[in-house]
Amino acid sequence: MIAQLTRACGAGNGRLVLDLGAGLGAITAGLAARGARVIAVERDPRLVAALRRRFGHDPRVRVVEADLRTVPLPRREFLVVASPPFSLTTALCRRLLGDPALALAGAELVIERGAARWLSSQRPRDRETAWWAARYEMRLARPVSAVAFVPPPRADAARLSVRPRPITSSGPAQRQLRTLLRTAYRRPGGRADGVLPDRRRLLLRVGLDPRTPVAEITAQQWHDLALLLVGGAEPSGRARRDHLRNAEAASVVGRP
Secondary structure, rough: HHHHHHHHOOOOOOOEEEEEEOOOOHHHHHHHHHOOEEEEEEOHHHHHHHHHHHOOOOOEEEEEEEOOHHHHHOOEEEEEEOOHHHHHHHHHHHHOOOOOOOOOOEEEEEEHHHHHHHHHOOOOOOOHHHHHHHHHHEEEEEEEEHHOOOOOOOOOOOEEEEEEEEHOHHHHHHHHHHHHHHHHHOOOOOEHHHHOOOOOOHHOOOOOOOEEEEEOOOOOHHHHHHHHOOOOOOOOOOHHHHHHHHHHHHHHOOOO
């Protein structure tokens, strides 16, 4: 599992990788073996001491005693590979996915399986999750049984792969996305054309039936809407196919 994590994240060739909640350093060792520059973050003083004994002579590894909820994060491009305590999943997501100023190039996270399911759902469950998912594609890569851990947790886990979407390179589009979500989630049961009342054609361009409830709008559609509103890229081929289907359905509904 550790080999898959380190390989999937693209670590190597001196890339900066954070292991948040490093424990005894199993993931840290795998990352260093691939040539990454690793910052191993751990808050337990006993585990920090063990990490420093293990990696004290390895120039590729720096051990930091800190809480992953408060440790300063790099302002240059970095990766994250981590198996944090399940109870800190939401806090970790807020830190990694909430700040548009971070240059997160990708993450491989081992988290509780239920959390991985709702984070990777096409339809975000609330405004905060929509903000994360519209800016980062999150995919449940594989389940991980509880027996893979020592000691085993009370629930099974899963590997969540996180990759930035194109919108993360556009400040104006991210600001537009935040405005859209703030307006839309005041009434999550309302219709899409209530969020953009004068932009029916734009909704269709991203494959969105104007009658769709806000809560049913996918992360990809939020992403494409925000980019189009600032004159960005055209939606994906799949979104264009959805557009044609929804435009046909809308025309049928509109007939007398």
